Amino acid sequence: xxxxxxxxxxxxxxxxxxxxxxxxxxxxxxxxxxxxxxxxxxxxxxxxxxxxxxxxxxxxxxxxxxxxxxxxxxxxxxxxxxxxxxxxxxxxxxxxxxxxxxxxxxxxxxxxxxxxxxxxxxxxxxxxxxxxxxxxxxxxxxxxxxxxxxxxxxxxxxxxxxxxx
Amino acid sequence: xxxxxxxxxxxxxxxxxxxxxxxxxxxxxxxxxxxxxxxxxxxxxxxxxxxxxxxxxxxxxxxxxxxxxxxxxxxxxxxxxxxxxxxxxxxxxxxxxxxxx
Numbered sequence: 412x413x414x415x416x417x418x419x420x421x422x423x424x425x426x427x428x429x430x431x432x433x434x435x436x437x438x439x440x441x442x443x444x445x446x447x448x449x450x451x452x453x454x455x456x457x458x459x460x461x462x463x464x465x466x467x468x469x470x471x472x473x474x475x476x477x478x479x480x481x482x483x484x485x486x487x488x489x490x491x492x493x494x495x496x497x498x499x500x501x502x503x504x505x506x507x508x509x510x511x512x513x514x515x516x517x518x519x520x521x522x523x524x525x526x527x528x529x530x531x532x533x534x535x536x537x538x539x540x541x542x543x544x545x546x547x548x549x550x551x552x553x554x555x556x557x558x559x560x561x562x563x564x565x566x567x568x569x570x571x572x573x574x575x576x
Numbered sequence: 577x578x579x580x581x582x583x584x585x586x587x588x589x590x591x592x593x594x595x596x597x598x599x600x601x602x603x604x605x606x607x608x609x610x611x612x613x614x615x616x617x618x619x620x621x622x623x624x625x626x627x628x629x630x631x632x633x634x635x636x637x638x639x640x641x642x643x644x645x646x647x648x649x650x651x652x653x654x655x656x657x658x659x660x661x662x663x664x665x666x667x668x669x670x671x672x673x674x675x676x677x
Contacts, residue, residue: 412578413578413579415578416578416579420583420587423587423591424591424594427594427614430607430610430611430614431595431597431598431601431602431607431611436604439610443610443613446591446617450591453584453621453624454621454624456578457578457625457627457628459624459628459636459639462624462640462643465640466620466643469643469644470613470646473647474613474646474650477650477651477654478606478610478650478654481606481657481658485657485658485667502600502601505601509593509596509600510593512592512593513589513590513593516592517589520582521582525581541633541636541640544633544634545637549641552641556641556645559644559645559648560647563652564651566651566652567651567652567654570652570655570658571658573662
């Protein structure tokens with residue numbers, strides 16, 4: 412099982428690197444789909460089966476399809492245009508600063524004192540546990556999320572409507 | 577847990593760093609947006625790792641809502657990018673400099 416985690420982690424990291432460093436936006440989107448599938452596999456290893464399936468359905472199945480629709484709509488077949496200024500120094504500084512961010516985060520979580528691990532609760536599967544928590548403790552965020560989705564729908568329709576002139 | 581908690585967190589940090597690099601380096605608005613989605617994904621991974629470590633379901637609840645918010649944000653963001661493309665003909669963010677002095 413450990414090797415499975417390392418294989419999925421390597422797939423996630425390599426596809427993530429390819430998303431960022433690939434000139435074609437269409438191929439970046441496809442590598443991001445591979446990344447989401449690898450991370451969903453890691454969710455399965457972490458006993459989060461419901462979230463893994465929701466990730467595949469929503470992220471890889473709806474959000475990335477929307478990205479692909481927009482890429483096809485805007486017809487971004489060719490690679491990125493030649494920049495006016497190549498910005499080599501700024502890009503290198505950006506990568507170094509991202510390395511700094513990584514170092515700060517690693518320093519932060521290695522200094523944290525985590526409490527002792529509890530035992531595994533017997534009984535219910537993952538979906539039932541989530542359902543029990545979602546509809547009692549987290550009912551208000553659940554309902555507010557529905558309003559958020561409605562607002563997002565209205566906003567997207569208004570923004571993308573073509574002007575009838 | 578199949579591996580110690582630190583391995584999950586290290587993978588999450590690495591994916592987050594790749595997302596940050598993508599936002600800083602790329603000049604195409606859609607690829608910048610995809611890097612933001614990768615950052616959100618890495619934070620979800622950290623939440624799931626902690627939910628597995630503490631044997632509590634609250635981490636997974638947070639991932640559930642983060643997924644929903646990400647879906648809504650992608651819809652609105654892509655509508656914005658389509659509107660920008662319709663107005664300017666390209667989504668190359670270096671051209672979006674009207675507010676620059």
